Amino acid sequence: MPESLDRKFNILTLNAIAAIGLNRLSADRFQIGSNIADPDVILLRSHNMHDMPIPKSVVAIGRAGAGTNNIPVNQMNARGVPVFNTPGANANAVKELVLAGMLLASRNIIPAIRFVEKLQGDDTALHQQVEAEKKRFSGLELPGQMLGIIGLGKIGRLVADAAIRLGMKVSGFDPKITVDAAWSLSAEVRKVNEIETLVHRSHVVSLHVPLNDSTHHLVNTDLVAKMQKNTILLNFSRDEIVDEDAILVGIEKGSIKNYICDFPSQKLQHHPAVIALPHLGASTKEAEENCAIMITDQIKDYLINGNILYSVNFxxxxxxxxxxxxxxxxxxxxxxxxxxxxxxxxxxxxxxxxxxxxxxxxxxxxxxxxxxxxxxxxxxxxxxxxxxxxxxxxxxxxxxxxx
Missing domain, CATH: 3.30.70.260 (ACT domain)
Structure with a gap:
């Protein structure tokens, strides 16, 4: 409907959004808060919106992050409401965590730390125990190892570039890769047409796909069975992309050496071959600020000019x-x-x-x-x-x- 020049837009925040982003919305045109009635826009990070009533006043939703599984996108389609996200804004933060996960697993750092924490005695006794047991934690070096990347979006491409610089060989699988993504992909990445072929050839497999109907339990018993012995599997995308029962079977049969993920679960908790982090993928000051800046700029341009960029449904x-x-x-x-x-x-x-x-x-x-x-x-x-x-x-x- 018509909007007067002096009308303020109401922005409801469901999670803390970095001030560096919110400050880009001038106070003379935007009213921002966590208790806003009749909001024009809802901004959030991980808040689950599926069980909340969404006011009829809402004309846009902005997610300061990439995944939008916590937003009822189909419901917004029916109302003509665009849902914005910030693809790539937290890509470097996730990439660094993936690299950390590879190093943790390849060098057996977590079990080594647990071993040291349990040592007892004076320095002489500690030294003797270390020398006697350290071979148990012998690992492998990354140069020359094959990294298989499933999903070649912004994060997948950054992981590929970093792995190449570490001396790894890299192959990638992404049947839905965009033209822009293909152009920016390193020529050293070997593109594979079958996911089964990729996991069979890879020492390390890293998942970088969104969660949807086609990727739910993408890593299942059949795919795990195709993995070579002692595969390191990394999942910093979404928990439901893997079937946890398949992971446990893979560990038991030796096809999976370690499963490193950002999603703790009761089923996998305390398993010695699982390294689970508390959803740290985008948890850096830089990533949160990048996401906040990107989402507020998108929302402002939509409200003021009607322009849409980086919407998941429009x-x-x-x-x-x-x-x-x-x-x-x-x-x-x-x-x-x-x-x-x-x-x-x-x-x-x-x-x-x-x-x-x-x-x-x-x-x-x-x-x-x-x-x-x-x-x-x-x-x-x-x-x-x-x-x-x-x-x-x-x-x-x-x-x-x-x-």
């Missing part, structure tokens, strides 16, 4: 503003809706100065710039077109927002 749609009057429309991706919208505007002689329309799956999104203001009755008419999910009439930018 297409990327951006358009430079050349005239003051803009309308943003989300609708079901069905035939003739764009024609009906144009007809509504033409019915009162509105000239469309510029327009962009894109679709993604079941959702289409349109930005329309007109040379004159759009009357309330035309906005109402567009809202009443069958298949239209949301309409936002976005007013002329103030001078400070143009900068």
């Amino acid at each position: 297409p990327d749609v951006t358009m430079e503003r050349e005239v003051p009057y803009r309308t943003a429309i989300a609708n079901a991706n069905v035939p003739n809706l764009l024609g009906q919208i144009s007809t509504c505007m033409a019915s009162i002689g509105l000239n469309i100065h510029n327009m962009v329309n894109k679709s993604r799956g079941e959702i289409a999104y349109t930005l329309v710039d007109t040379d004159k203001p759009i009357p309330r009755e035309i906005i109402n008419a567009i809202e009443n077109i069958t298949g239209v999910l949301m309409v936002r009439y976005i007013p002329k930018l103030s001078s400070n927002e143009r900068q």
